[in-house]
Amino acid sequence: MHIPDGFISPATYLPATVIAIPLLMVAFKKTKEAINDESFAFLSSLTAFSFVVMMFNIPIPGGTSGHAIGAAILAILFGPWVAAFCLSLTLFIQAFVFGDGGLSVFAINSLAMGFVASFTAFYVHKLFKNRVNHRIVLFLAGWSGIVAASVVVAVALGIQPLLGVDAVGHPIYFPFDLSVTLPAVVGSHILFFGVVEGFATMLVLKFIEKITNQSVNKEVVV
Amino acid sequence: MQAKTYFILYIGALVAISTMKSYEPLLIVLALLALISGRSVFSIARRSFLLVALFSIFITLSYSVVLYMNNQSFWHYFLTVNLRSFDMVFLTLLFSRKVNIYEAVAFSKDLSFLLILSVSKIMTMQRAFADYTDALKSRTLKKPTRSQIYDYLGSAIAGFLDKNIRESKENFEAMKSRGFSV
Incomplete structure (x- = not known):
């Protein structure tokens, strides 16, 4: 879902940056408050974890596979602000250090995959956790987070033909409008990437619960 | 500057x-x-x-x-x-x-420090991930079932989370002993 540089107009990414920077500052402050004086070592560990999660290829029924982003895992375990900050930092490192993802569109990627995915997953989990089967809730949290993020990305891409055209009227940024991006981006996330994220969330959190229950004295992550 | x-x-x-x-x-x-x-x-x-x-x-x-x-x-x-x-x-x-x-990015001391720590951890994790997948391949004799793959993925990802958090505590102690106060 990473948008590379050059496909989003300044009229989109500059306002997105104006929104993202204060949100990131609030997230950083809340994260430091939430995780006490070990915060820097802890934050860097969670950031490295969200990077590692993206390296695992997760097969889904139907014979295909993809990677998760781990937004729901972090949001459910440590809260949505911590998750949003760590994912955003991961995206920043990917864009800046590894050249993957684009710095001009960092804010849009951060708002979508960091904030929207984490908050959606967190509140879906909170809303349904005592009402529906636990495995289904975990799956739903992961799935809904990534699908909500895909809506933001689809809208950011789909409005580009309205924001920049050349002398002959052709788009000069992302060429397809909302009638294409919404079904293509959101549809693929409903049917595929959301399922991968849902599976990853369910597998990891069930495993953590299992080992927590098996040995209460053992030092585990939660 | x-x-x-x-x-x-x-x-x-x-x-x-x-x-x-x-x-x-x-x-x-x-x-x-x-x-x-x-x-x-x-x-x-x-x-x-x-x-x-x-x-x-x-x-x-x-x-x-x-x-x-x-x-x-x-x-x-x-x-x-x-x-x-x-x-x-x-x-x-x-x-x-x-x-x-x-x-x-040193206009913010916190951001600069966090970036250095995170990138070094990411690099360590990348090496650990490569070692982990190599070790898994060398120990897999026959194709695992889907449920075995899911068990493996759940434990592997949770294992990395556990490893990261354990190491963060060690890093914190090491930083504290060297006089870092962030």
Whole structure:
């Protein structure tokens, strides 16, 4: 879902940056408050974890596979602000250090995959956790987070033909409008990437619960 | 101080390139970037191409086909969008090679420190992940069932989370013993 540089107009990414920077500052402050004086070592560990999660290829029924982003895992375990900050930092490192993802569109990627995915997953989990089967809730949290993020990305891409055209009227940024991006981006996330994220969330959190229950004295992550 | 100035210039250049609407000035920008990059021009160009190709070629190629089917000129669009994307990625890679990124973002001591810690941890984790997958391959005699794969994925990802958090405690103690107070 990473948008590379050059496909989003300044009229989109500059306002997105104006929104993202204060949100990131609030997230950083809340994260430091939430995780006490070990915060820097802890934050860097969670950031490295969200990077590692993206390296695992997760097969889904139907014979295909993809990677998760781990937004729901972090949001459910440590809260949505911590998750949003760590994912955003991961995206920043990917864009800046590894050249993957684009710095001009960092804010849009951060708002979508960091904030929207984490908050959606967190509140879906909170809303349904005592009402529906636990495995289904975990799956739903992961799935809904990534699908909500895909809506933001689809809208950011789909409005580009309205924001920049050349002398002959052709788009000069992302060429397809909302009638294409919404079904293509959101549809693929409903049917595929959301399922991968849902599976990853369910597998990891069930495993953590299992080992927590098996040995209460053992030092585990939660 | 110099790194911060370069960072501001880099951001300004990135925004300026993103506003360009035709391929001619983008070609000039590419030539300038190639000149600045010196001997590393080919390695940066190769990496930029790989990073741009997957998304950019797929999207712009499909739209160019649409234009071609409608008997409209597609070269301007194809060249402009791909060159702009290529220039921007090239610029970012050039910047990250020539300038110390950690110094560039040192306007915030916290951010700079966090970035250094996170990148070093990511590199450690990348090595650990490679070792882990190699070890798993060498110990897998027959194709695992789907449920075994899911068990493995759940335990592996949770294991990495556990490892990260354990190490963060050790890192914190090590930092504290060396006088860091963040």
